[in-house]
Amino acid sequence: xxxxxxxxxxxxxxxxxxxxxxxxxxxxxxxxxxxxxxxxxxxxxxxxxxxxxxxxxxxxxxxxxxxxxxxxxxxxxxxxxxxxxxxxxxxxxxxxxxxxxxxxxxxxxxxxxxxxxxxxxxxxxxxxxxxxxxxxxxxxxxxxxxxxxxxxxxxxxxxxxxxxxxxxxxxxxxxxxxxxxxx
Numbered sequence: 049x050x051x052x053x054x055x056x057x058x059x060x061x062x063x064x065x066x067x068x069x070x071x072x073x074x075x076x077x078x079x080x081x082x083x084x085x086x087x088x089x090x091x092x093x094x095x096x097x098x099x100x101x102x103x104x105x106x107x108x109x110x111x112x113x114x115x116x117x118x119x120x121x122x123x124x125x126x127x128x129x130x131x132x133x134x135x136x137x138x139x140x141x142x143x144x145x146x147x148x149x150x151x152x153x154x155x156x157x158x159x160x161x162x163x164x165x166x167x168x169x170x171x172x173x174x175x176x177x178x179x180x181x182x183x184x185x186x187x188x189x190x191x192x193x194x195x196x197x198x199x200x201x202x203x204x205x206x207x208x209x210x211x212x213x214x215x216x217x218x219x220x221x222x223x224x225x226x227x228x229x230x231x
Contacts, residue, residue, distance in 0.1 A: 059106040067110045067119075068097055074116075075123045082127040083134075092130065096122040114201045117191050121183050128175060176223050181216035188213055 072093060079089035099122055100115075108115060174182060187193045187201065195209045204212070 060101060060104070063104070063106045063108065063110065064097055064101055067104075067115060068093075070110055071116060071119055075119055078120055079123050079127040082124065082131055088130060089127070092123055092126045095126055113191065113193060113197065117187050117193060117201060120191070121186065124186070125179065125183075132175060173223055177216070177219055181212065181219055184209065184212050185216050185220070 075093040075096065076086070076089045079092040080086055083089055083092070096119055100119060103118070104115065177185075184198060184202070187198045188195075193201070195206045195213075198204070199206050199209045202209070
């Protein structure tokens with residue numbers, strides 16, 4: 049946890065360390081699901097912890113939904129940024145391909161390629177959705193925050209949260225349904 053050395057306040061550093069210990073596995077899992085690279089996922093999580101250090105102090109409840117949600121959103125956004133940078137550069141990393149294929153003795157190559165295609169399809173769909181819509185959908189449906197909790201976390205009124213959720217659902221339907229309407 050070398051990244052903690054950049055934080056000067058000892059109390060905040062200790063608190064961030066406890067938050068890191070509490071959520072690191074989950075955050076790495078989220079990032080790894082997007083990037084398919086464990087080491088990059090670890091780097092993303094450490095970057096997110098440094099970013100969130102400006103918004104918390106030693107009195108912040110480490111086990112609160114807002115901290116967890118905030119970290120997940122930051123990690124996911126940073127992971128998509130790295131994913132999109134990779135995509136633009138058209139990098140093909142042999143290690144990523146080997147990791148994606150998994151154990152060749154237990155699964156067929158066709159199944160592994162289909163899994164890889166599905167991951168890319170979902171990541172591409174998510175990249176097409178407005179970032180704020182993706183965040184609000186994640187907080188609502190993945191982490192099951194109430195409209196009120198989302199409003200408090202994102203500094204919005206409940207009415208604005210409901211409006212954004214409605215617009216986000218419509219955007220998802222348009223993107224997913226867009227393929228069917230063109231045929």
